[in-house]
Amino acid sequence: MAxxxxxxxxxxxxxxxxxxxxxxxxxxCVVWTPIPVLTWLFxxxxxxxxxxxxxxxxxxxxxxxxSEDNMAFGKxxxxxxxxxxxxxxxxxxxxxxAVHDASEEYKxxxxxxxxxxCHSHVALALNLMRYDNSASWNMVxxxxxxxxxxxxxxxxxxxxxxxxxxxxxxxxxxxxxTLHLR
Numbered sequence: 001m002a003x004x005x006x007x008x009x010x011x012x013x014x015x016x017x018x019x020x021x022x023x024x025x026x027x028x029c030v031v032w033t034p035i036p037v038l039t040w041l042f043x044x045x046x047x048x049x050x051x052x053x054x055x056x057x058x059x060x061x062x063x064x065x066x067s068e069d070n071m072a073f074g075k076x077x078x079x080x081x082x083x084x085x086x087x088x089x090x091x092x093x094x095x096x097x098a099v100h101d102a103s104e105e106y107k108x109x110x111x112x113x114x115x116x117x118c119h120s121h122v123a124l125a126l127n128l129m130r131y132d133n134s135a136s137w138n139m140v141x142x143x144x145x146x147x148x149x150x151x152x153x154x155x156x157x158x159x160x161x162x163x164x165x166x167x168x169x170x171x172x173x174x175x176x177x178t179l180h181l182r
């Protein structure tokens with residue numbers, strides 16, 4: 001058992017330090033932040049990135065551009081901690097290699113809001129590392145897994161995500177009730 005654990009650590013499956021929102025470090029995590037206006041209308045839609053084993057954030061921020069530690073729409077408000085022991089690869093440093101290779105691939109791609117976007121970049125990284133022994137990660141699966149398993153970095157992150165939607169919904173309900181009661 002100890003030999004297997006040592007081998008996993010050698011291949012990048014050591015676990016590392018936990019998330020540190022103050023320093024902006026989220027090792028082995030998928031991170032998420034709201035997109036103004038779009039998230040206000042649809043709170044489950046936002047901008048996504050994937051972090052290296054040291055917590056450096058990589059995100060497909062626009063056409064032919066993958067940023068490093070500077071997410072396109074601000075600091076992460078939500079993270080989904082992944083288990084590096086679920087990486088099915090025998091290559092050294094498999095997690096970081098997959099994140100790097102996905103980022104290099106997306107430096108040569110046009111950004112498309114609906115089809116080839118930040119979620120697709122994260123999905124490619126997870127597919128390359130065969131996370132959870134799967135090569136079928138996609139943006140829909142990531143959206144729902146992030147919704148189910150993601151944790152907010154703070155109460156402020158939760159408020160930043162949901163308050164605009166609740167206010168928008170309140171305005172709509174108020175207008176509808178006002179017009180209906182006339």
